[in-house]
Amino acid sequence: MFAKRVNEIQPFRVMEVLARAAELEAAGHRVVHFEVGEPDFATAAPIVEAGRRALAEGHTKYTPATGIMPLREAIAGYYEAAGVAVATQRIIVTSGASGGLTLLAALLLDPGDELLITDPGYPCNEVFARLAGALPRPVVVGPNDQFQPQESDLLAAWGPHTRGALLASPANPTGAMLSRQRLHAICRALQQRGGFLILDEIYQGIYLQQHTAEYPTGLAVADDIYVLNSFSKYFGMTGWRLGWVVVPEAAADAVTRLAQNLFISPSTPAQYAALQAFSAEAQAIHQQRVDAFNQRAGLLVQGLQQLGFRIPVPPQGAFYVYVDISHTGLDSGEFCRRLLDEFYVAVTPGADFGSHDAGRYVRFAFTTDEASMRLGLARLQQALSAWGAA
Amino acid sequence: MFAKRVNEIQPFRVMEVLARAAELEAAGHRVVHFEVGEPDFATAAPIVEAGRRALAEGHTKYTPATGIMPLREAIAGYYEAAGVAVATQRIIVTSGASGGLTLLAALLLDPGDELLITDPGYPCNEVFARLAGALPRPVVVGPNDQFQPQESDLLAAWGPHTRGALLASPANPTGAMLSRQRLHAICRALQQRGGFLILDEIYQGIYLQQHTAEYPTGLAVADDIYVLNSFSKYFGMTGWRLGWVVVPEAAADAVTRLAQNLFISPSTPAQYAALQAFSAEAQAIHQQRVDAFNQRAGLLVQGLQQLGFRIPVPPQGAFYVYVDISHTGLDSGEFCRRLLDEFYVAVTPGADFGSHDAGRYVRFAFTTDEASMRLGLARLQQALSAWGAA
Numbered sequence: 001m002f003a004k005r006v007n008e009i010q011p012f013r014v015m016e017v018l019a020r021a022a023e024l025e026a027a028g029h030r031v032v033h034f035e036v037g038e039p040d041f042a043t044a045a046p047i048v049e050a051g052r053r054a055l056a057e058g059h060t061k062y063t064p065a066t067g068i069m070p071l072r073e074a075i076a077g078y079y080e081a082a083g084v085a086v087a088t089q090r091i092i093v094t095s096g097a098s099g100g101l102t103l104l105a106a107l108l109l110d111p112g113d114e115l116l117i118t119d120p121g122y123p124c125n126e127v128f129a130r131l132a133g134a135l136p137r138p139v140v141v142g143p144n145d146q147f148q149p150q151e152s153d154l155l156a157a158w159g160p161h162t163r164g165a166l167l168a169s170p171a172n173p174t175g176a177m178l179s180r181q182r183l184h185a186i187c188r189a190l191q192q193r194g195g196f197l198i199l200d201e202i203y204q205g206i207y208l209q210q211h212t213a214e215y216p217t218g219l220a221v222a223d224d225i226y227v228l229n230s231f232s233k234y235f236g237m238t239g240w241r242l243g244w245v246v247v248p249e250a251a252a253d254a255v256t257r258l259a260q261n262l263f264i265s266p267s268t269p270a271q272y273a274a275l276q277a278f279s280a281e282a283q284a285i286h287q288q289r290v291d292a293f294n295q296r297a298g299l300l301v302q303g304l305q306q307l308g309f310r311i312p313v314p315p316q317g318a319f320y321v322y323v324d325i326s327h328t329g330l331d332s333g334e335f336c337r338r339l340l341d342e343f344y345v346a347v348t349p350g351a352d353f354g355s356h357d358a359g360r361y362v363r364f365a366f367t368t369d370e371a372s373m374r375l376g377l378a379r380l381q382q383a384l385s386a387w388g389a390a
Numbered sequence: 391m392f393a394k395r396v397n398e399i400q401p402f403r404v405m406e407v408l409a410r411a412a413e414l415e416a417a418g419h420r421v422v423h424f425e426v427g428e429p430d431f432a433t434a435a436p437i438v439e440a441g442r443r444a445l446a447e448g449h450t451k452y453t454p455a456t457g458i459m460p461l462r463e464a465i466a467g468y469y470e471a472a473g474v475a476v477a478t479q480r481i482i483v484t485s486g487a488s489g490g491l492t493l494l495a496a497l498l499l500d501p502g503d504e505l506l507i508t509d510p511g512y513p514c515n516e517v518f519a520r521l522a523g524a525l526p527r528p529v530v531v532g533p534n535d536q537f538q539p540q541e542s543d544l545l546a547a548w549g550p551h552t553r554g555a556l557l558a559s560p561a562n563p564t565g566a567m568l569s570r571q572r573l574h575a576i577c578r579a580l581q582q583r584g585g586f587l588i589l590d591e592i593y594q595g596i597y598l599q600q601h602t603a604e605y606p607t608g609l610a611v612a613d614d615i616y617v618l619n620s621f622s623k624y625f626g627m628t629g630w631r632l633g634w635v636v637v638p639e640a641a642a643d644a645v646t647r648l649a650q651n652l653f654i655s656p657s658t659p660a661q662y663a664a665l666q667a668f669s670a671e672a673q674a675i676h677q678q679r680v681d682a683f684n685q686r687a688g689l690l691v692q693g694l695q696q697l698g699f700r701i702p703v704p705p706q707g708a709f710y711v712y713v714d715i716s717h718t719g720l721d722s723g724e725f726c727r728r729l730l731d732e733f734y735v736a737v738t739p740g741a742d743f744g745s746h747d748a749g750r751y752v753r754f755a756f757t758t759d760e761a762s763m764r765l766g767l768a769r770l771q772q773a774l775s776a777w778g779a780a
Contacts, residue, residue: 003500003522006644009651043450051659052442060433061629095485095631098653102492102521110393111501111523127651131492132393133501133523239451239658241485241631254396261399261517263488267657268629269441 005130012123014348017336021346032376034364035346037172039319043236044285047276051240054272063268065260067093067244071271074278075244082216089252092259093266097202097230097243101128104198104226104245106258108163109134116157116165118149119354120322120361122172122200137162140356143312147176147322151189164196169218170203173353173363174322175315177207180214180221187222198226202243203318205234206290208297211316224248231270233318234286235277240270293319296366296373303377304364307384321364322350328389331359342386343379395520402513404738407726411736422766424754425736427562429709433626434675437666441630444662453658455650457483457634461661464668465634472606479642482649483656487592487620487633491518494588494616494635496648498553499524506547506555508539509744510712510751512562512590527552530746533702537566537712541579554586559608560593563743563753564712565705567597570604570611577612588616592633593708595624596680598687601706614638621660623708624676625667630660683709686756686763693767694754697774711754712740718779721749732776733769 014035021031042048066072072088079086094100101124109115111133117125119138126136139157141147154165167186169178178186183199190197199218207213215221230243247255276282300321301314310324325335332349339345350361366373383389404425411421432438456462462478469476484490491514499505501523507515509528516526529547531537544555557576559568568576573589580587589608597603605611620633637645666672690711691704700714715725722739729735740751756763773779 002497002641002644003503005500006497006648009647011647012650015650038452042448048445048448048450052445055438055442055445058432058438059629060438060627062428063629095489096654099485102652106521107392107396110395113393124651127648131496131522131652237450239449239453239655241653241655241657251392254392257399257401258396258517260402260405261514262492262521263631264486265629265631267631267660269659270657 008130009127010123013333013336013352017340017346017348020340024340024344029344031340031344031346032372032379033346033368034366034376035348036367037365038238039233039236039289039367040369041236041289043240044282046279046282046285047235047237047273050276051269051273054269059268059272061268062265063271065263065265066256067091067266068271071275074275078278079217079219082220084217084220086219086246087249090246090249092245092247092255093271094243094245094259095263095266096232096241097200097228098124099263099266100228100243100245101125102131102262103255103258104228105129105132105134106262107251107255108196112161114159114162116154116162118167118171119356120147120173120350120358121353122168123352125166134163138354138356142357147171147174147313148178148182149186150182151185154186155189155193158193158195162193162195164198165190166198166200168200168202170206170315170317172203172318173320173348174313175208175318175320176313177211177213177316183215183218183221187225196226197222198228200228202228202230203233204229205286206293206319207317208294208315219246231274231277234290235274236286236289237270237274237277240273241267242270242274293366296370297321299370300364300366300373303373307377307380319366321366323362323364324360325362326360328384328387330387332362333359336362338387339380339383343383345376345379345383398520399517400513403723403726403742407730407736407738410730414730414734419734421730422735422762422769423758424756424766425738426757427755428628428757429623429626429679430757430759431626431679433630434672436669436672436675437625437627437663440666441659441663444659449658449662451658453655453661455653455655456646457481457656458661461665464665468668469607469609472610474607474610476609476636477639480636480639482635482637482645483661484633484635484649485653485656486622486631487590487618488514489653489656490618490633490635491515492521492652493645493648494618495519495522495524496652497641497645498586502551504549504552506544506552508557508561509746510537510563510740510748511743512558513742515556528744528746532747537561537564537703538568538572539576540572541575544576545579545583548583548585552585554588555580556588556590558590558592560596560705560707562593562708563710563738564703565598565708565710566703567601567603567706573605573608573611577615586616587612588618590618592618592620593623594619595676596683596709597707598684598705609636621664621667624680625664626676626679627660627664627667630657630663632656632660632664683756686760687711689760690754690756690763693763697767697770709756711756713752713754714750715752716750718774718777720777722752723749726752728777729770729773733773735766735769735773
């Protein structure tokens with residue numbers, strides 16, 4: 001009745017978690033939320049004010065499909081400040097990173113093509129491949145490799161229909177980053193195969209626990225990759241739905257034509273608001289938030305480790321910890337269900353991010369304040385005692 | 391190097407027109423714009439104010455993927471006021487009608503499938519089919535059939551890989567509407583083939599010259615069709631990028647899952663602003679604008695006819711007139727180029743909307759004020775004299 005891809009899309013387990021959490025809250029329970037992949041901070045005031053001003057000034061009509069030039073220039077300036085020259089025509093403003101993934105899938109994938117993705121990884125990635133009629137091919141990334149692939153992993157998974165790879169740094173759900181050396185080797189290997197690399201940098205700028213990026217953007221390592229970015233995470237603009245992609249020079253015309261057809265244009269008020277996202281005032285707020293994520297990461301990682309949870313790779317970026325819960329004797333799906341039902345703590349089971357060893361892991365997001373996190377840790381301790389797993 | 395679909399996407403001729411018009415304006419010429427497919431009116435003040443209020447109140451985070459419930463309820467109320475009951479779970483708020491087309495293509499089209507579209511028709515339609523790896527199959531609609539297909543046209547084009555049809559009422563570029571009787575026959579015919587109908591109603595409410603819709607929405611004729619709608623046209627919210635689809639009950643879960651994966655959520659400020667789009671105050675403004683479009687349609691149709699242009703089907707809705715320019719002896723591409731270069735009047739050539747008889751037609755959009763339109767008509771008269779075509 002429907003297209004085949006519909007049957008291939010897994011439901012998000014986290015949706016059940018969210019629905020059950022809402023039920024419990026409606027019944028009067030206080031739920032601690034470690035499942036939410038969205039920062040608790042609202043958009044910074046200078047950006048909100050710029051959005052309000054843009055509306056007052058009548059910025060309510062279509063813009064060029066690739067975004068208003070001042071915003072493309074501001075993004076180019078953002079790269080330039082990091083020492084990387086990117087021509088504005090290579091920067092396409094999109095409706096969130098989601099819009100960027102649609103564009104790149106349309107540009108790069110024919111029906112029957114294969115796209116390498118990681119397991120675990122961002123669950124929607126495979127759906128964008130399927131949207132274009134292509135197939136995702138998961139490459140297992142494990143703790144021994146810092147949850148990031150080696151170039152040999154990609155080459156081993158490469159088949160006659162493989163066209164390229166989609167990787168992320170920092171990655172969801174692990175917070176793992178690709179080292180410069182690893183990224184360089186991967187780019188070289190893909191180039192030899194004539195394959196493309198899409199690098200998801202939507203958590204760019206959110207670096208944790210003394211980790212800093214070894215490179216400001218993958219574009220500093222290889223100029224001919226596709227970079228995906230977003231105003232949602234570091235810039236705190238989730239609900240505005242605004243992101244961008246950087247494409248090689250040779251792809252700029254084709255991407256522009258696709259954007260004209262598939263989107264008409266990105267949100268106009270969001271674009272004018274985002275101009276303010278690069279201001280010193282907004283950046284100061286964003287940096288404070290990164291400091292807060294750092295505090296939280298320290299608290300959560302330490303707290304979980306004290307409870308006996310193994311965190312094989314502490315997060316280097318983003319706002320997630322991928323936690324091995326196998327010492328509880330529970331499968332991660334069961335762990336999540338019971339933790340929520342019995343102790344009102346919501347986390348996301350590994351199955352939402354892939355299938356390899358998914359029963360062993362859960363993702364904790366530190367998108368809630370420290371007091372809530374301490375409460376969550378205390379409840380976890382009770383859970384472990386009650387289950388005889390402490 | 392890129393996916394095959396990239397080579398199959400035609401560039402919009404109107405982009406050259408827009409670029410040339412901008413050059414002429416930069417050189418100091420006043421250009422009359424009949425090429426722009428966007429109303430000249432900014433978003434109505436009550437909606438803009440609601441958007442500003444939403445931002446001040448901190449509505450900057452993700453919403454449910456299918457939209458906030460009050461907006462889905464408001465859309466259901468909009469149908470209910472027209473006498474059509476639509477359950478809120480069948481209404482999915484999208485990032486413009488563009489987002490709706492992506493969703494429906496993902497839901498309904500496998501690689502290799504065929505989608506019937508009209509020639510002439512909205513040029514991006516075929517790109518959404520290609521996005522999903524499917525193929526558009528144009529069905530020629532001519533003036534003898536009011537630029538809308540008969541069910542027999544669809545059945546004649548039906549092949550082993552055809553899955554359904556995408557039609558529009560009112561249609562772009564012709565402003566033609568599907569009669570109730572014709573729509574009913576089409577629905578019955580498609581049902582017999584097990585095919586779907588997507589009905590694009592993005593110009594709903596913009597009815598012209600004594601034409602009123604014979605039915606408030608296609609859902610009043612057949613409850614099991616897919617309806618595409620938008621806040622861009624009647625509701626004047628182009629740049630906000632907000633629309634919706636109505637799907638059959640049986641598709642609601644699958645569409646919801648696709649929306650979660652492909653979009654996360656539609657723009658939050660836009661959704662809160664759109665709540666105000668159904669207010670009496672905003673509707674009064676929208677109705678005034680429809681009155682203005684009616685005035686303009688009368689002026690333009692009459693003016694063009696007086697100049698000897700044939701308008702085989704005067705527009706019944708939207709803000710376009712599809713005009714036969716063959717008496718000028720020019721091909722429509724040449725007509726557009728010369729009219730712009732020599733007389734500073736911009737219109738869109740038929741080639742942007744299909745290929746059948748495209749050299750015979752141009753689209754005039756009445757998205758500019760009456761004074762400009764009168765100036766444009768005067769210049770047209772000069773052009774015809776100069777070219778010896780008057």
